[in-house]
Amino acid sequence: MDQYTLNLLVVGASFALYIGIAIWARAGSTAEFYAAGQGVPPVLNGMATAADWMSAASFISMAGLIAFVGYDNSTFLMGWTGGYVLLALLLAPYLRKFGKFTVPEFVGDRFYSNGARVVAVICLIVISVTYVIGQMRGVGVTFARFLEVSTDTGLYIGATIVFAYAVFGGMKGITYTQVAQYCVLITAYTIPALFISLQMTGSILPQLGLIGTYAPSGGDMYFLTKLDEVVMELGFSQYTAHSTSTLNMVFFTMSLMIGTAGLPHVIIRFFTVPKVADARWSAGWALVFIALLYTVAPAVGSMARLNITSTFWPNAVTGQALAGDPISLEEINTNPDLSWINTWRTTGLLDFEDKNGDGFIQYYNDANPELQAIATERGWVGNELTKFDRDMLVLANPEIAALPGWVIALVAAGGLAAALSTAAGLLLAISSAISHDLIKGSINPGISEKGELLAARVSMGFAIALATWLGLNPPGFAAQVVALAFGLAAATIFPVLMMGIFSKRINKEGAIAGMLVGLFSTAIYIFLFLGWFFIPGTATLANTPDNWLFGIAPASFGTVGALLNFGTAYIVSAMTKEPPVEIQELVESIRVPKGAGAATGH
Amino acid sequence: MAEDSKDNNAYWAANVRIILISLVIWATVSFGFGIILRPLLMGIYIGGADLGFWFAQQGSIYAFLALIFFYAWRMNKLDAEHGVEE
Numbered sequence: 001m002d003q004y005t006l007n008l009l010v011v012g013a014s015f016a017l018y019i020g021i022a023i024w025a026r027a028g029s030t031a032e033f034y035a036a037g038q039g040v041p042p043v044l045n046g047m048a049t050a051a052d053w054m055s056a057a058s059f060i061s062m063a064g065l066i067a068f069v070g071y072d073n074s075t076f077l078m079g080w081t082g083g084y085v086l087l088a089l090l091l092a093p094y095l096r097k098f099g100k101f102t103v104p105e106f107v108g109d110r111f112y113s114n115g116a117r118v119v120a121v122i123c124l125i126v127i128s129v130t131y132v133i134g135q136m137r138g139v140g141v142t143f144a145r146f147l148e149v150s151t152d153t154g155l156y157i158g159a160t161i162v163f164a165y166a167v168f169g170g171m172k173g174i175t176y177t178q179v180a181q182y183c184v185l186i187t188a189y190t191i192p193a194l195f196i197s198l199q200m201t202g203s204i205l206p207q208l209g210l211i212g213t214y215a216p217s218g219g220d221m222y223f224l225t226k227l228d229e230v231v232m233e234l235g236f237s238q239y240t241a242h243s244t245s246t247l248n249m250v251f252f253t254m255s256l257m258i259g260t261a262g263l264p265h266v267i268i269r270f271f272t273v274p275k276v277a278d279a280r281w282s283a284g285w286a287l288v289f290i291a292l293l294y295t296v297a298p299a300v301g302s303m304a305r306l307n308i309t310s311t312f313w314p315n316a317v318t319g320q321a322l323a324g325d326p327i328s329l330e331e332i333n334t335n336p337d338l339s340w341i342n343t344w345r346t347t348g349l350l351d352f353e354d355k356n357g358d359g360f361i362q363y364y365n366d367a368n369p370e371l372q373a374i375a376t377e378r379g380w381v382g383n384e385l386t387k388f389d390r391d392m393l394v395l396a397n398p399e400i401a402a403l404p405g406w407v408i409a410l411v412a413a414g415g416l417a418a419a420l421s422t423a424a425g426l427l428l429a430i431s432s433a434i435s436h437d438l439i440k441g442s443i444n445p446g447i448s449e450k451g452e453l454l455a456a457r458v459s460m461g462f463a464i465a466l467a468t469w470l471g472l473n474p475p476g477f478a479a480q481v482v483a484l485a486f487g488l489a490a491a492t493i494f495p496v497l498m499m500g501i502f503s504k505r506i507n508k509e510g511a512i513a514g515m516l517v518g519l520f521s522t523a524i525y526i527f528l529f530l531g532w533f534f535i536p537g538t539a540t541l542a543n544t545p546d547n548w549l550f551g552i553a554p555a556s557f558g559t560v561g562a563l564l565n566f567g568t569a570y571i572v573s574a575m576t577k578e579p580p581v582e583i584q585e586l587v588e589s590i591r592v593p594k595g596a597g598a599a600t601g602h
Numbered sequence: 603m604a605e606d607s608k609d610n611n612a613y614w615a616a617n618v619r620i621i622l623i624s625l626v627i628w629a630t631v632s633f634g635f636g637i638i639l640r641p642l643l644m645g646i647y648i649g650g651a652d653l654g655f656w657f658a659q660q661g662s663i664y665a666f667l668a669l670i671f672f673y674a675w676r677m678n679k680l681d682a683e684h685g686v687e688e
Contacts, residue, residue, distance in 0.1 A: 066659075074658035078632045081663045085628045088670045089621050093677075207660060211649030222650025240655050242640065249637055275688045277681070280674035287670055291663050298659040502618075588607070591614050594686040 003405050007146045010409035011416060014184050015161055018420075021180055022165030022173045030453050033170030034101035034432050040175055040272040046285025048175045049269045051182035051421035053260075053286070054293060055131075056138025057482065059185060059418035063397075064390030067301035070239035074298070075249055079256025081287060081294050086261035086494075088283030092270040094501045096279035097590045101271060103264045103429075103493060104437040110500040112583055113508040114442060119515050121433045123492040124264045129466070131263075131485040132426045136471025138419035145347050145395060146412035152472055158420060159468040166424045167460045174424045175272060181417035186292055188414020192398045192407055193296045196303050199401060206299030216317045227306050230316045234309065235368030239302065245551045255558035259486030262494030265422075265429040276593035304393050307400050311338070312363040312385060322374065326360045340399035349389035350396075356381045427467065431460035481534060483555035484526050491518035491561025499569055501591070504584045510573030518565030525561075526554045613684040620676055624669050631657055631665040 027033040040048070058080065066073045098106055104124060108117025136155055143154025165173050190206075197209035200216070201223050213219040214226040227239050237243050260266065269286075270279045310316040315324025332341050332352075344350040352361050356379055363385040364371050375381070395415060398407045435456035440447055447455065474481075492515045499506040499514070506514075527533065529543040541547045543554065552560060578584075589595070635643065640654025648656045657665075681687035 071655055071658065074636065074655075077659055078636055078662050081666050082628065082632050085624070085666050085669050089624055089673055208649075210660070211651045211656065213650070224650040224655075240652070242637075246637060250633055253632065253637070277674070277678050277688065280670075280677060284667065284670040284674055287663075287667050291667055295660055295663055588610060591617075592610055592686045593681055593688055595688070 001405075003408060004148060006405050006409045007412050010406070011147065011413045014180075014413045014417065017180055018161065018165055018177045021176045022169045025169050025173045025176045027168070027170035027172045027453075030101075030436075030449055030456065032172045033453055033456050034271075034428075034436065035268070036170075036172040036175045036272040038099075038272055038274055040274075042273055042278040042282035043285050044179055045175070045269060045273050045278075045282045046287075047182045047289050048178035048272075049266065049282065049286035050289035050293075051178040051185065051417070052269055052425035053263075053266050053422070054185065054290060054418055055422035056135050056415065056419040058293065058297075059189065060138055060142070060394050060415050061391050063297045063301035063304065064393035065301075066298055067305040067393055068388075068390055070237070070302075071242055072244045072249065075253045075256065077294055077298060079253045080260055081290060082253070082257040083260025084283055084287045084290070086257060087266070087270075088280060088287075090498050091261060091267065091494075091501070092279045092283050093276045093593070094590045095267060095497070096270050096273065097276050097593060099271075101268075102432050102436050103267055103497070104433055105441070106500065107496055107511070108437070108441065110583065110586065111496075111506075111508040111511040112580065113512065116496075116508055116512050116515070117437055117441060119512055119519075120493070120496065121437045123488060123515065123519060124433050125430060127263065127485045127489050127493070128265060128426045128430045129470070130481045131265075132423055132430075132463075132467040133470045133474055134482055135419045135423040135426065136467050137474060139416060139423070140471060141391065142395065142412060142415040142419065145344075146409075155468060155471050158416070158423075159464055159471075162420055162424050162427065163461065163464050166427055166464070167457050170456065171268075171272060171428055174428055175269075177424065178421045181421040182289060184410075184417040185414040185421075186289070188410045188417070189293050189300075189394075190296055192401065192403055192411060193300050195403050195407070196307070196397065196401045197299060200303050200306070206296045206303075210299040210302060223306075224302070227302055230306060230309050230313075230321055233316075233321050234313070234363065235365030235371035239305070245545065248545075248548075248551055248553050248556055251552050251556035251559045255486055255490050255556050258494045258562055259488075259490035259558050262489035262492070262497070263485075264433075264489075264493060265425040267493075267497075268429055268432070269425070300394065300397065304397050304400065308388070309363070311400065312361060326362050328360050329354055330359065332361070337402050340396055343399070344392055344396055347392070349387070349392040351387040352385050355384055361385060423467065427460055427463045430463040431456055434459040434463075483530075484523070484534075487522045487526060487555065487558035487561060488519060490558030491522040491565055495562050495565040495569070499566070501587070504587045505578060506569050506573045507576055507579045509576040510569040510571075513572040514565040514569030517568040518561045521564050522557050522561035525549070525557045529554045609684055610686070613680065613686060616680055616684075617677065620673065620680070624673055627665065628669060632662040636662050 031037050062076055065076060095106060100106060104117045104120035107120040108114060139158035140151035140155040143149055144151040165177050193206045194204055197206040198204050201209035201212040202215040203209040203212045212223055214221050214223045224240055232238055273279050273282050312327050313321035315321055332338050361384045362380045364383055366383040395411060398411055435452055439455050440452050496511050496515050528540045530539060532538040545551055635654055636658035643653040646653040
């Protein structure tokens with residue numbers, strides 16, 4: 001069976017499974033549509049949360065981000081997992097006790113203000129819409145590579161599948177599909193990792209392989225030492241070294257942590273469990289399932305980096321890379337194990353060019369003066385591996401390591417599962433904010449249960465159409481847009497929720513002022529460097545460390561935005577009148593688990 | 603009612619204390635060992651990785667897991683002690 005048929009079979013089977021689950025778990029009421037009837041067991045909710053949270057960025061991009069930068073990008077590993085500690089300790093149990101359906105609903109009730117609720121809806125929509133663009137792109141790219149259709153066609157297919165199970169199933173359908181998607185994505189991620197770790201370090205567990213010895217050279221040297229040696233020989237910076245600003249690294253990690261804890265589509269997953277105690281356990285289970293991927297990712301990244309480097313410099317395996325010849329063009333075109341190089345070249349994610357016409361491809365850092373000296377001596381005229389997109393690393397990994405065809409097909413299904421599960425969660429957060437917070441909350445409070453359910457489905461349909469359109473026409477910097485999503489979640493949603501629970505003194509004036517200051521300060525700082533509304537060429541300042549305020553990068557600014565939000569809310573609240581007694585009683589009641597009981601819809 | 607709210611205050615104070623202790627550990631393993639203190643830990647190795655590198659890419663995740671499960675277990679006990687469990 002050829003690879004294409006295999007891909008089609010595996011991906012087709014996974015899609016059939018998702019649709020089957022959706023038919024089985026149709027939502028019949030708004031409680032089921034918004035919160036799966038609050039009857040999801042904590043372990044299953046943990047699994048669904050893991051799939052909801054782990055997006056195309058986690059599955060497709062993260063290992064590549066670590067592979068080509070090394071230690072400095074550990075920020076993603078700590079930031080995207082550390083947020084769950086904040087979620088479990090500071091938000092999830094209390095919001096579950098509150099017992100409503102959406103994040104803006106909590107903000108509106110706790111701060112006794114429809115204005116606060118609407119500001120929260122705006123923040124939620126900006127965050128979730130920017131986030132969904134990346135997922136739709138991920139679906140398109142994966143389809144384009146593995147099923148040989150255009151990126152646009154892939155996007156339409158993906159949108160149709162999400163439409164089928166999210167519109168009919170609501171949160172209930174999404175929950176059980178996410179459980180299935182988690183199983184697909186984690187299998188797809190770990191199986192190649194086990195193979196590669198065994199090949200490279202002799203240890204089947206990637207977590208141990210990472211700190212183990214390098215097998216191909218006889219195990220006389222640690223894997224990380226070998227990797228450092230090889231990349232430095234080619235003029236790249238040391239893999240394990242810390243080479244960026246410490247302050248910025250701390251702020252970026254913190255932004256990712258509080259941004260994660262403030263993402264509405266993750267928070268609403270904790271509304272689906274039966275009890276407060278379940279919300280606490282569920283956060284733990286979510287992190288167990290996330291950690292299965294996140295502890296493997298640094299091994300996948302580092303091993304792929306060494307694998308790729310030694311593909312281009314075969315002598316790197318047993319000795320000094322530069323002591324042997326680089327790979328020849330003839331070898332790339334004739335060796336079946338290297339056919340992935342040409343396959344991926346057709347997608348545009350990888351490219352090479354024999355600049356000096358010697359029939360070999362020299363891969364090195366041509367900006368490094370030491371390597372420039374060697375290059376001049378040997379007649380090289382620049383790095384000839386002209387493009388290696390970070391996003392192709394995980395998808396191409398099984399081919400690079402020459403793994404069997406079914407593993408490659410599985411990775412295709414896994415990438416799609418990661419992107420679709422996150423897209424569905426985001427779309428639900430968007431549609432419930434529109435139908436429950438805007439329509440039911442402001443425009444037409446008298447709407448019937450049936451009317452609201454229909455409104456929820458229609459808004460979901462519109463949200464999918466919008467996401468598809470944005471996926472087809474992504475804004476200038478698709479990757480940077482994610483910085484905006486995390487920055488805003490960190491600077492708006494997280495602080496307002498935390499203050500709503502931990503302080504009885506913060507009032508509606510303080511909460512609204514805080515959210516607005518967080519929203520505008522973060523958005524303006526990001527736009528200053530990345531272009532106003534991400535329109536290319538409109539950036540006010542060059543995006544370089546010299547221009548950054550105290551060396552804080554735009555993506556790290558969410559931490560500052562959050563601090564400004566907290567500060568503003570405290571000062572404004574102190575100057576205005578304290579919240580009414582019934583609000584103080586509401587805060588008292590959400591702090592105590594007793595009496596959460598069944599769903600209190602309204 | 604007054605008794606209730608007094609006990610609820612004691613429950614909340616105990617909860618906040620557990621949260622603070624947990625967050626100190628949370629910050630120490632990630633921002634501390636993983637980033638700021640890494641140069642000081644350079645001499646200590648876990649296999650091929652220095653301790654700071656290991657915490658940044660592996661250890662802090664395990665510590666986060668332990669913290670969340672510890673908190674869930676401790677709070678369920680606290681709920682029962684104060685009679686506020688569901």
